Amino acid sequence: MTELWRLSQGIKRLSTEEFLSGEKQELEYEKYEGYLEEVEEKIKLDGFDNTIDEVIDGTEQHTAKIDRIAAPEVHRTLPLTRRQAADEGIWHYLTVIHRPDFVRHRWEYNSRRYMEKRFFGCGEWDTNTLYRLWWAAELTEQDGDYSLTREIFTQQSLVRAIFDRDLCMYQPAVHSCVESLHESNMEVIEETMKRVNKRLTTVQLEGRSKEDINEIVVDVRDDVESEL
Amino acid sequence: MESRSRSIQRRYLPYRYDKHGIDFSISSFRLDGGEKITDVNQERRLISLENRGKWDEVTVSGEIKIDQDVIDDVLPVEERLQPPVKIYIASRCEYTYLRESKLIDSPPVSLEGYDFSVTLSRNRLRNTASLKPYIIRTGDSNAETDEFATAKGVRLASSKSWEIRVDVQESPSGEYLEVLYDSFENKDYLPEGDQVYHLDFREAKNPTLWLNSDHEKITRVLDSRARRGPDARVRDVFFDQISQSVWTQLIVHAATNIDEEGEVRYDWEDSVLDRFINDIYPDTDENEARTKLSQDIMSKEKLPDITSRIDSALQTRLRCHENMTKVIEEALDD
Numbered sequence: 001m002t003e004l005w006r007l008s009q010g011i012k013r014l015s016t017e018e019f020l021s022g023e024k025q026e027l028e029y030e031k032y033e034g035y036l037e038e039v040e041e042k043i044k045l046d047g048f049d050n051t052i053d054e055v056i057d058g059t060e061q062h063t064a065k066i067d068r069i070a071a072p073e074v075h076r077t078l079p080l081t082r083r084q085a086a087d088e089g090i091w092h093y094l095t096v097i098h099r100p101d102f103v104r105h106r107w108e109y110n111s112r113r114y115m116e117k118r119f120f121g122c123g124e125w126d127t128n129t130l131y132r133l134w135w136a137a138e139l140t141e142q143d144g145d146y147s148l149t150r151e152i153f154t155q156q157s158l159v160r161a162i163f164d165r166d167l168c169m170y171q172p173a174v175h176s177c178v179e180s181l182h183e184s185n186m187e188v189i190e191e192t193m194k195r196v197n198k199r200l201t202t203v204q205l206e207g208r209s210k211e212d213i214n215e216i217v218v219d220v221r222d223d224v225e226s227e228l
Numbered sequence: 229m230e231s232r233s234r235s236i237q238r239r240y241l242p243y244r245y246d247k248h249g250i251d252f253s254i255s256s257f258r259l260d261g262g263e264k265i266t267d268v269n270q271e272r273r274l275i276s277l278e279n280r281g282k283w284d285e286v287t288v289s290g291e292i293k294i295d296q297d298v299i300d301d302v303l304p305v306e307e308r309l310q311p312p313v314k315i316y317i318a319s320r321c322e323y324t325y326l327r328e329s330k331l332i333d334s335p336p337v338s339l340e341g342y343d344f345s346v347t348l349s350r351n352r353l354r355n356t357a358s359l360k361p362y363i364i365r366t367g368d369s370n371a372e373t374d375e376f377a378t379a380k381g382v383r384l385a386s387s388k389s390w391e392i393r394v395d396v397q398e399s400p401s402g403e404y405l406e407v408l409y410d411s412f413e414n415k416d417y418l419p420e421g422d423q424v425y426h427l428d429f430r431e432a433k434n435p436t437l438w439l440n441s442d443h444e445k446i447t448r449v450l451d452s453r454a455r456r457g458p459d460a461r462v463r464d465v466f467f468d469q470i471s472q473s474v475w476t477q478l479i480v481h482a483a484t485n486i487d488e489e490g491e492v493r494y495d496w497e498d499s500v501l502d503r504f505i506n507d508i509y510p511d512t513d514e515n516e517a518r519t520k521l522s523q524d525i526m527s528k529e530k531l532p533d534i535t536s537r538i539d540s541a542l543q544t545r546l547r548c549h550e551n552m553t554k555v556i557e558e559a560l561d562d
Contacts, residue, residue, distance in 0.1 A: 009407070010406055010434070013495055013499055014499070015499055031495065082324035082325070082326065082351065082353075082354075083324060083350060083351050083354045085324070086323040086354035086355075113545075135325060139325060168325065169320070169326060169327040170327040202242070202243075202383065203381040204316075204362045204381065204382075206318040206327050206328060206362075207314065207316055207318075207381060207383075212381060
């Protein structure tokens with residue numbers, strides 16, 4: 001199938017050790033047929049599939065570098081609205097049925113719980129393999145420019161430090177944090193984001209521009225760097 | 229003053245904050261610029277759009293008012309005549325990672341009140357969104373005070389939010405179950421009384437978890453899709469409590485269907501046993517463990533031991549202690 005579908009709730013019933021570990025690479029059609037549903041607007045997946053093939057061919061498996069290369073391309077070739085992208089059913093379709101090979105290429109099986117999250121997770125950022133790439137790109141892209149997307153994935157600690165926090169919902173805050181911290185080391189990133197988050201608990205983000213937030217982030221970062 | 233957690237700060241910020249200081253009311257809305265619709269639920273502060281057909285934009289209208297009492301409450305004396313504040317309305321949708329704002333007014337703000345309208349695009353929303361007004365400082369203050377906020381951008385007053393329900397309420401996603409809300413009153417397939425949930429095996433191939441929508445406050449927490457903060461933490465602990473019972477029932481049902489070859493009837497039973505059998509009987513071959521489980525579950529003598537094993541397996545797998553710890557940390561410590 002080269003069109004996007006979605007899977008209904010309850011698909012996790014098909015989550016087995018065999019599938020998650022890769023012993024069984026794909027689920028049988030008869031098993032998941034009953035969960036397939038059409039999406040409101042047709043989206044072709046040919047471009048997406050080509051992108052995924054290129055990423056798999058061009059990257060070493062189980063490395064974080066895959067995210068940096070894949071995220072902009074996944075976002076570009078899946079022209080979803082935010083409303084569509086908030087539908088967990090489409091992400092489950094893409095990871096469990098359409099391209100489980102990409103999930104296995106990115107993540108090494110180390111436990112059932114861990115792999116279940118990568119195939120069947122959704123909602124929280126660091127779960128579903130493709131959901132996390134698409135949303136990271138959505139929140140860092142600027143008019144078709146994905147340079148911040150690539151920068152945020154230079155370090156997993158940066159992407160987690162930002163997306164684990166409420167401020168990730170406010171794009172100017174995401175942009176500011178990525179620009180200010182993408183060249184910092186893990187220790188500086190984690191301490192800076194912890195303090196920035198604390199400072200921002202009394203500030204209403206929506207009322208602040210990117211420049212306002214930059215002042216806070218850079219100020220805190222400089223303090224942290226001087227202390228460490 | 230150092231406050232230790234976000235949940236405490238909401239009740240007790242380190243400066244004066246009037247969380248219900250803004251009079252914020254919504255009177256009507258229009259869909260795609262069409263006729264004015266006044267059917268809004270004032271008591272629940274709710275606009276229901278889920279059964280209004282297809283639309284692309286909703287424009288919500290209402291009034292915002294602040295009075296001098298609020299200004300006097302949150303600003304030092306020298307700033308009260310010309311308050312350095314602006315008023316805006318924040319719109320949020322957790323599902324679509326959306327945080328936006330609409331400026332209502334900058335200094336000098338009026339105490340006469342404002343009519344406002346906010347337009348939201350359906351393409352950027354899913355499930356529910358919220359609108360909430362804020363008054364924030366527009367500049368730093370030189371006042372020497374511990375009582376009032378002095379930094380630019382700090383929030384000073386707000387109001388209860390309004391909810392915009394965009395889609396039919398999605399039940400929480402169950403792993404192996406349909407999870408559905410319904411009133412338990414007068415339903416012959418649901419138990420009477422105050423029960424919060426019921427696991428329904430009438431359709432054995434697809435068991436259903438019913439959540440009792442008569443418990444409005446509980447279902448609102450269970451329905452929260454917050455990713456972090458007190459709402460998320462309390463919801464997770466509630467679900468852990470429900471999960472313990474539900475998983476126990478699922479395991480027992482699956483166990484009673486294990487045949488002599490170690491096979492079960494339904495896919496979900498396979499998945500459930502797959503998931504827990506090694507924790508119920510560690511160091512035992514899986515097939516042997518299934519056979520043992522099917523025997524033990526039928527034995528009067530073995531029943532206390534097997535229930536203890538199942539409980540222990542669930543606590544190991546579900547890691548309830550993590551969510552309990554997060555609730556404690558959110559409430560007491562940042």
